[in-house]
Each structure stands twice: as structure tokens, then as C-alpha cells.
Amino acid sequence: MKSAKAKAHTNIALIKYWGKKDPKLFLPMNSSLSLTLDAFYTETEVILDGNLEMDQFILNDEIQGEAETTKISNFLNLFRQETGILTPAKVTSQNFVPTAAGLASSASAFAALGAAMNEVSGMKADPTTLSTFVRRGSGSATRSVFGGFVEWQMGTCNEDSHAIQIDDASWDIAMVTVAVNTGKKTISSRQGMQLTVDTSPFYASWVETAATDLVDIKQAIRNQDFQQLGEITESNGMKMHGTMLGARPPFTYMEPTTIDVLAAVRQLRQQGFEAYYTMDAGPNVKVLCHLSDSEKIQMKLKEAFPNNPVIISKVGGGIELLS
Ligand code: 2P0
Known part of the structure; x- marks a missing residue:
């Protein structure tokens, strides 16, 4: 063996x-x-x-x-x-x-x-x-x-x-996750992406602009320009979610609390925090921020959403062999 x-x-x-x-x-x-x-x-x-x-x-x-x-x-x-x-x-x-x-x-x-x-x-x-x-x-x-x-x-x-x-x-980077709903989703990402490719009239412009977003975000990473990094992240994620509203039948992973969390992140920015949101194929929100701000941001989000888990993650490494 x-x-x-x-x-x-x-x-x-x-x-x-x-x-x-x-x-x-x-x-x-x-x-x-x-x-x-x-x-x-x-x-x-x-x-x-x-x-x-x-x-x-x-x-x-x-x-x-x-x-x-x-x-x-x-x-x-x-x-x-x-x-x-x-x-x-x-x-x-x-x-x-x-x-x-x-x-x-x-x-x-x-x-x-x-x-x-x-x-x-x-x-x-x-x-x-x-x-x-x-x-x-x-x-x-x-x-x-x-x-x-x-x-x-x-x-x-x-x-x-x-x-x-x-x-x-x-560099000074972390991701704070606000869990909105952790139940099983009704449309898997595999199904959701295929439906979008097949039916959404917004899909062609998604593909086109994702290419330029990638060039721009790599430039932001090279320059360690956190604001650019965050703005491109936020825009790209929302564009992906936008393609789904154009699908037939239309669908979205957003829930009412999701929208509230997005607004709370924008408010954090008004308070001076560099914090930007993204979402995957689900209602949970991930907030890209500085590690040095992450505990304060966690506290503020917990205050605003006392029923939702708010979890900080540092940057992770690649695969490791354990034995
Ligand atoms: C991503 N997602 O880039 C995107 C954003 C979800 C939204 O990759 O069919 O589970 O196994 O290749 O990798 C989730 O899709 O799909 C995903 P399959 P996967 O992270």
C-alpha cells in the first residue's frame, strides 16, 4: 500500500x-x-x-x-x-x-x-x-x-x-466573508454558467470586458495599487452577476441581505476604509480589504449584521504535501 x-x-x-x-x-x-x-x-x-x-x-x-x-x-x-x-x-x-x-x-x-x-x-x-x-x-x-x-x-x-x-x-491584504445564507443553492455554478452562456445577451460583453479587466488588475497588482485592485474586483464581480439577469429564465444568487451588505461595504468606504466587495455563485459577500483593517471591518459588519457570521481570512499559500 x-x-x-x-x-x-x-x-x-x-x-x-x-x-x-x-x-x-x-x-x-x-x-x-x-x-x-x-x-x-x-x-x-x-x-x-x-x-x-x-x-x-x-x-x-x-x-x-x-x-x-x-x-x-x-x-x-x-x-x-x-x-x-x-x-x-x-x-x-x-x-x-x-x-x-x-x-x-x-x-x-x-x-x-x-x-x-x-x-x-x-x-x-x-x-x-x-x-x-x-x-x-x-x-x-x-x-x-x-x-x-x-x-x-x-x-x-x-x-x-x-x-x-x-x-x-x-502585502497588507485580507478577505472578510459575510455569510448570508449557507444552505444549498438551487442553481449550481455549473448549471448557472451554462445557462448564461447559452441564453444571456450580455454574455459577449462579459467575455470582452473580462479580458481588459484582467490586464488592468495585473497592472494594479504590479503597482500594489489597492484602490485599483478593489475597484476592478468590484466591477468584475457585479458584471458577472449582471449576465445572469439577462439569462432565460433570469436568475440571481443575490438575496435581500446581500444587497444590504453591499451597501454596508460602500458605507465603510465613506468612513475611509479601503474595502471592496465580490460574490461568487451564491448570496455570501466577500470583502477585499487590508489585513490591518480587517478586525475593525469585521466588528462593524458584525454590528450591522448580528445574525450573520463574519469571518476573516489571510492570504493562503499553494498546495502542500503533508505526508
Ligand atoms: C470563480 N465560480 O471564478 C467563479 C465565480 C463561481 C463564480 O468557479 O463547473 O465550481 O466545476 O468548473 O469551478 C465556481 O464554478 O465550476 C466558480 P465547474 P466551479 O471562482
Whole structure:
């Protein structure tokens, strides 16, 4: 028996990935850029065991059923095709995400699983190549291979649609999450992005402007220009959410409290804080701010939203092998 265990953090996109040009290979319509978060992560152990008849998947101490296990097997098969090592695997995974945050993430899950399998199968791909494998588990996982600011370059084919680190973000940066609703959403991001691609008349301008947003945000990162970074983040996130209102049928992930939190962040700015919001495919709000301001911002948001968990995260690092 051989085993390896790895850890990966989740990430929040500042320039969003929203739509696939090749759903089978997970090739995106546009390049994206994220910040890796320290507070939310997954640890996964893979044991290759010739005595097993088939793959087993245990998540947060619960044995998973056929549907979930098949997803994992399909992903492990990508590594098996590459290495020729077909031994069944026992996969044990733990999500370290405050349940209240509603941030359980396929990004950290597939990045951790990919990193463990990369090791135990002897494939030992470099991180950029590994990111092309984890991409096929979940698009956003591509970026969780690295820490700090990470670009997922959309590329043109399976081999060149990969992640690179842009900057380790070791300046004064944090992300504060306001959990608005942590229940299961009715439209998954996978379904939501496809519906948007297929039906929203706003989609073409999303793709066009995401490209210029990416150029501009990389310039802001090079200059450590926090205001530019925040303004582009806020604009790009809201544009993504705008495309959904144009879909048929229209949909939105926003809830009434979401709108109130966005207003509260704008108010924080009027009080002199550099704080900017973004949202993923859900109603929770993430606030990009300075780490040195994050406790004050957390306090103010808790005061305004006493029923909603407010969680600070520092910048996270890339995948780590634990054993
Ligand atoms: C992102 N999201 O860039 C965007 C912004 C949600 C909104 O990536 O189908 O779970 O597995 O590739 O990665 C969420 O979508 O979708 C996501 P699949 P995924 O973070």
C-alpha cells in the first residue's frame, strides 16, 4: 500500500471564471484571477490499496455513495491514464471550512485530491502541469494549486489551460466573508454558467470586458495599487452577476441581505476604509480589504449584521504535501 496526503486552500476570484467553451475539458471562455485564502482548506489522503475492489471516498468522516464516489473515480482516472497505475484508491477528505461560512469548495477539494494523487501515483507533475489535471475536477480548482494572486490562463487546449502565480500577495491584504445564507443553492455554478452562456445577451460583453479587466488588475497588482485592485474586483464581480439577469429564465444568487451588505461595504468606504466587495455563485459577500483593517471591518459588519457570521481570512499559500 502507498499513501500520500495533501492540503489545498480555497480561492476567491477577483476576475471571475463564468462559462466554458469546452465543458468536457473544462476550458473556460475567459482567463480569471484569484486570491488564495488561508482560512478555508481541504486535507485529503489517498491510499492505493490492491485489496480494494473499487475506489472508496470518505468525506468529513462519512462514507460517500455511488454518485459522489464516481465523480472521484472519474477524476482519478485522468491520473491512471497518464501513469498506467490502476490500483483502487481509498480517498479520505476533510474540509476545514467553518460550516457557517457556506464556502465548502470544489476548488480546495480537487486541488488537494490532485496533489495527493500526483504524489502517490508517482506522476510528480510540476504544479503548473498539475493545475491542468485538477482543472478537470472543477474549473476553480485550477487556481488553488498556487498561493497568493493566481491567474488561470484560459489557453487553447487541455495542455495550456493552466494556472500561474502572479504575486504572493504578501502585502497588507485580507478577505472578510459575510455569510448570508449557507444552505444549498438551487442553481449550481455549473448549471448557472451554462445557462448564461447559452441564453444571456450580455454574455459577449462579459467575455470582452473580462479580458481588459484582467490586464488592468495585473497592472494594479504590479503597482500594489489597492484602490485599483478593489475597484476592478468590484466591477468584475457585479458584471458577472449582471449576465445572469439577462439569462432565460433570469436568475440571481443575490438575496435581500446581500444587497444590504453591499451597501454596508460602500458605507465603510465613506468612513475611509479601503474595502471592496465580490460574490461568487451564491448570496455570501466577500470583502477585499487590508489585513490591518480587517478586525475593525469585521466588528462593524458584525454590528450591522448580528445574525450573520463574519469571518476573516489571510492570504493562503499553494498546495502542500503533508505526508
Ligand atoms: C470563480 N465560480 O471564478 C467563479 C465565480 C463561481 C463564480 O468557479 O463547473 O465550481 O466545476 O468548473 O469551478 C465556481 O464554478 O465550476 C466558480 P465547474 P466551479 O471562482
